[in-house]
Amino acid sequence: MSMLNKKAVNDIDVKGKKVIVRCDFNVPMKNGEITDDRRIKGALETINYLTENKAKVILMSHLGRPDKKYEPEFSLAPVAKRLSELTGKEVKLAQDEAVVGENAKALTASMNEGDIVLLENVRFVKGETKNDLDFAKELASLADVFVNDAFGTAHRAHSSTAGIANYLPSAMGFLIEKEISIMGKALEAPERPFVAILGGAKVSDKISVIENMMDKVDTLIIGGAMAYTFKKALNVPVGSSRVEDDKVELAKDLLEKAKQKGIKLLLPIDHMVAKEFNETSESFATDTEEIPEGFMGLDIGPKTIKLFEDEIKQAKTVIWNGPMGVFEMPKFAVGTKSLAEIIANTDAVSIIGGGDSAAAVEQLGFADKMTHISTGGGASLEFLEGKILPGIDVLESK
Numbered sequence: 001m002s003m004l005n006k007k008a009v010n011d012i013d014v015k016g017k018k019v020i021v022r023c024d025f026n027v028p029m030k031n032g033e034i035t036d037d038r039r040i041k042g043a044l045e046t047i048n049y050l051t052e053n054k055a056k057v058i059l060m061s062h063l064g065r066p067d068k069k070y071e072p073e074f075s076l077a078p079v080a081k082r083l084s085e086l087t088g089k090e091v092k093l094a095q096d097e098a099v100v101g102e103n104a105k106a107l108t109a110s111m112n113e114g115d116i117v118l119l120e121n122v123r124f125v126k127g128e129t130k131n132d133l134d135f136a137k138e139l140a141s142l143a144d145v146f147v148n149d150a151f152g153t154a155h156r157a158h159s160s161t162a163g164i165a166n167y168l169p170s171a172m173g174f175l176i177e178k179e180i181s182i183m184g185k186a187l188e189a190p191e192r193p194f195v196a197i198l199g200g201a202k203v204s205d206k207i208s209v210i211e212n213m214m215d216k217v218d219t220l221i222i223g224g225a226m227a228y229t230f231k232k233a234l235n236v237p238v239g240s241s242r243v244e245d246d247k248v249e250l251a252k253d254l255l256e257k258a259k260q261k262g263i264k265l266l267l268p269i270d271h272m273v274a275k276e277f278n279e280t281s282e283s284f285a286t287d288t289e290e291i292p293e294g295f296m297g298l299d300i301g302p303k304t305i306k307l308f309e310d311e312i313k314q315a316k317t318v319i320w321n322g323p324m325g326v327f328e329m330p331k332f333a334v335g336t337k338s339l340a341e342i343i344a345n346t347d348a349v350s351i352i353g354g355g356d357s358a359a360a361v362e363q364l365g366f367a368d369k370m371t372h373i374s375t376g377g378g379a380s381l382e383f384l385e386g387k388i389l390p391g392i393d394v395l396e397s398k
Contacts, residue, residue: 003180003388006395007171009046009147014055016113020143021046021173022160022391024152024375025061025079034078037086038362039152042375044086046149046173047116051089054113058143059083059091060099060122060160061150068126070097080118091116099125100138108142122160129158136163149173152376154391155383161391170395175375180392182372183383186351191316192218195348197308197339199224200322200356203247208385209321210254219264219315221308223300223324223335227268230255231289239273239291266311270301272325272332279329299325300335309342318343321353321384327360336360344369354380 023043028035043059050057066074080093092115094104099120107117119139122128127135136159140146146168148154153161154176164170172180186194196217198206203226213220222230228241233251258265273295274283285301286292300308312318320343324335337360343350344366352358352370355377361367374380379389 003392004184005397006392007398008177009049009149009171009173011398012145012169012171014050014053014145017055017145018058018108018111018143019050019055019145019147020058020060020139020164020168021050021147022150022153022164023047023059023061024150025059025076026063026152027079029063029078032073032078034082037082039375040079040082040086042175043149043173046147046175047083047087049174050147051087051114051116056108056111056113057116058108058119059116060119060139062123062128062153062160063121064123066121066123068123068129070120070124074121074124076118076121083116083118087116089114089116091118093118094120096120097124100135100142104142122158125159127159129156131157131163132159133163133166135159137167140164140167143168146170147173148391148395149175150391151176151179151374151379153379154376154389155379155387157390162394165394172392172395176392178372179374179376179380180383183351183374183380186317186319186349187216187384187386190216191349193315194317195219195221195312195315195319197221197223197312197318197320198322199226199320199324199336201225201242203229203244203251205381206322207250208387209381212384212386214254214257214261214263217263219266219311220258221266221311223268223304223308223339224322225297228291228297230267237290237293238297239293239295241291241297264311266307268297268300268304269307270303271297272299272301272334273297274332277326279331283331298329299332305335305338308339312339312342312346312348315346315348317349317351318346319351319353319384320357321355321381323356323360327356333360337364340364340366353384354378
């Protein structure tokens with residue numbers, strides 16, 4: 001895999017050099033306070049390695065979706081404060097509305113080895129998300145080396161993730177290296193049986209993942225609302241469950257393809273159903289795979305959990321992306337929670353592909369029992385689709 005032979009940060013000499021690192025500090029905030037600092041902690045291995053090896057470290061990231069101009073509520077000031085606490089060093093924020101301004105130039109010019117400077121939110125600049133090369137060149141002008149450690153945005157070609165590599169020697173940080181080596185090995189040379197579990201609401205979001213996985217897995221488990229589109233393709237009554245009518249034919253093709261390839265494709269055999277999409281609505285578990293008229297499936301049922309468990313217990317590699325039900329409502333989070341626990345208790349290599357599945361595993365306290373939890377929702381999906389990620393593709397090869 002071409003993404004696996006990229007230079008890593010420990011392949012380059014960083015002593016005395018200004019190293020600009022693209023991190024993913026896109027953390028959730030409430031009233032100016034960081035509510036979850038996992039992404040900041042994820043960047044520490046690379047940052048600490050660089051400061052210990054006497055680099056001058058310049059950090060950059062986006063936060064939220066400001067309107068391509070300076071907006072104080074999207075400032076990285078709280079991140080600078082948290083980074084200072086976590087690294088035990090003063091992390092100075094270059095307070096420029098245009099990101100690469102007088103403050104950034106002055107602060108980076110006067111750095112000593114081991115110093116850390118954080119630039120303002122790169123999305124304050126209009127050209128960032130368009131991969132504007134003038135902005136990329138401005139960012140590059142501050143440093144000698146570029147390191148990308150932002151897996152969460154590696155699937156986007158932006159000035160700070162891709163464009164900048166045109167102007168500086170480049171390498172990947174430890175977080176990206178870990179992501180692509182663990183996920184890459186699972187996809188390229190998995191220990192078998194290899195089971196992939198896909199959930200979530202829409203088949204359309206996961207078509208490419210399903211197609212890519214069909215060439216790799218022994219068993220494909222499908223849950224979440226997208227299972228109802230597959231059920232409809234099999235002419236099973238689904239009541240008033242959410243179905244993508246324009247994807248029923250495609251679901252038929254995918255079922256046929258699985259049969260041809262000799263892949264076991266498992267769908268729910270019972271469901272937790274309700275009259276309405278809320279927690280107070282009358283709800284029960286169906287006896288069979290059929291959903292009665294006037295009811296909608298909102299989670300997998302107990303027989304399905306057992307069916308999936310038996311399959312997962314035999315696996316040597318498990319990849320899971322997407323919830324099994326309406327995870328936001330505790331009543332319909334049982335399937336997702338059960339799956340998290342089942343996977344946590346196996347000896348298999350377990351990879352949780354970002355997004356809701358990662359949130360579920362973290363909330364339930366099973367994080368340390370998983371081999372790997374991906375830090376990027378969209379990026380890990382595209383990785384599972386077999387796509388090349390531009391933020392990694394641009395980096396120098398070994």
